[in-house]
Structures are given as C-alpha cells and as structure tokens.
Amino acid sequence: DGGITQSPKYLFRKEGQNVTLSCEQNLNHDAMYWYRQDPGQGLRLIYYSQIVNDFQKGDIAEGYSVSREKKESFPLTVTSAQKNPTAFYLCASSIRATNEKLFFGSGTQLSVL
C-alpha cells in the first residue's frame, strides 16, 4: 500500500541532545512537509521541500533542520537549540503543491526527559 511512514511513534529527548524523526513516502510525490502540532493549536509549518536537494523554511524553522537527499525521504532533526520541543510532529506529502490533497503520516510524539 502506498503511504507515508513516520518513525518512531514516540521519542524522548534529553537536554542538549539532537534527535531525528524519520519520514518516508512511496507515493512518488515531489513535495514533502513537516508540521508541528501543539495542544489547542493548529498545525504550523516547520520546513517544506518541493524537489530533491532543495528545501525551504516554514514559519517556525528555528531549532530544526532537514535534508532531502532522496525523493522518498525527508528526515527532521530537532536540535538542542529548540528549547521547547515537546509536541506532536506530522509529516505530509503532495504531488507538487499544497493546493492538492496532502497525505499525512501517523505522527511522532516528542517529549523532553
């Protein structure tokens, strides 16, 4: 079945540690996105990529980094510079742009130890 796979489902970060969230898609989509969801708030865009080896900052990119070395993969690293990383992180993809349907992964809940 085609879709988006996020791992792990739960992740714990110690202070000063970098952690990486995985996102893989087999839909052959060009565009991929990372969103952060906090309780009582909507989704906020962290980073997006419309093509391999290229990505752009979203609205809340500080403290995060990404790479897009393969079309299928768009990992997100939460660095130690992100002082409030506890949130639910959602990866999504679309064929080319956001005026199309977004396909979402099942999310990763990141918590600080």
Add this chain to the structure above:
Amino acid sequence: AQTVTQSQPEMSVQEAETVTLSCTYDTSENNYYLFWYKQPPSRQMILVIRQEAYKQQNATENRFSVNFQKAAKSFSLKISDSQLGDTAMYFCALTMEYGNKLVFGAGTILRVKS
C-alpha cells in the same frame, strides 16, 4: 499574510443530527483553495473536503458539504446524519493557487453523542 480562524473550540451533536462548523479566513489573493481536514483520536489527518475559490458551486462529499461565501470569507462545514465515527478534531485550512504553505486554523473538537 493568510490567516484562518475557527471560533468554536468545541461542539457536540447527537447521533443522526446535523452540525455546522464555522471557519473564516483572510487573504488578499483571488485564487486560493480551502480544505477541511479531520483528525480522529488516532491523530491521523484525513482530508474531508476541498473547495477551489474560483468555483461558485459548494463542494460536497457524501454527508459532508460546505457553505463557501467568498465575499464574506467564510467556509463552514456541514455534517449531516452525524455518526459516532465523526468524533474528531476538525481543521479548516487555506492555501494559494500555486502555494507551498497550507495555513491551518486552531481546530474545532466535535463530539458525536449516542
């Protein structure tokens, strides 16, 4: 900048009844797209319905329909014959015609009661 506002943090409805969720938005663009996404307790985001701003006809998907009022910048979602499986957080979202950003509202929690 584009903004999306959902003024109802929580709503409830009896099974089999109809409920309407409100959404207003702001944009200076003329061509854009509006969406309703559903997030059930599993937290998996699912597209409910999509509306293209240049189409005057309101979009429908089975029990789900929208009331799109472009001049008023309003985009409400009507759920008919509510089912227990409709219990979820519903997000209204906006993007431009050739957009790369989908802007979400804060969401409305809908509880369907038996």
